[in-house]
Amino acid sequence: MRPSLTRGQLRCLLLGVITQQANCEGIRGIDIASALGVSRASIRKILATLTEKGYLIHQKQQMYLLSDTGKDLMERMLPLYEKIFYYFHQIVHLSEFDAREGALALVITLNEDNLKDLCKHL
Template structure:
């Protein structure tokens, strides 16, 4: 299953908002990603039409199983890559930004090799 990087970012952000606030709304996504509300509205419409999210009458967003699978994968990659880069000595903000770029393009094989390396070397401190 392959979707656009921007869609992966939206799904990941919905998951992060749900975990931190207990809910996700379009306005929160726009604010956190630094994009316009109309851009988020178009993206949410596309995600809804493709079966990745659902929206209740109050405008609260939820991930479908299909959307959750992608969101969890992106969040795991982002978290692991950020922690790995920080452990290498990269500044936290730079590590977070770089991980956001890398998480979408890294192959599953390379990501698993990084995770195996981390595990082999006692995890990240």
């Protein structure tokens, strides 16, 4: 059974992957902290928890890589996030920031089945 994530942990993980998609070197805590507007100390605690739960692998220099469990979760959640983001940004014409925030809010709030149902209608 996969360890459950809090909304904050899932948001952190998603944001880390989204902001670092072009960078194959890993997820940097400082980038997530900057994107969320929170302290690096707060993010370090969340990243340590995500590592303990098996979603991330800690590398040198405060870099984190997705574990197999983390990759599995992101393979399921990112397409849902991207579809919702596209809808908000391209169809509803929200700013990129507002579309990202709206998509993240839905992804961390709704369960996976509800997200899939929602995305079928977008």
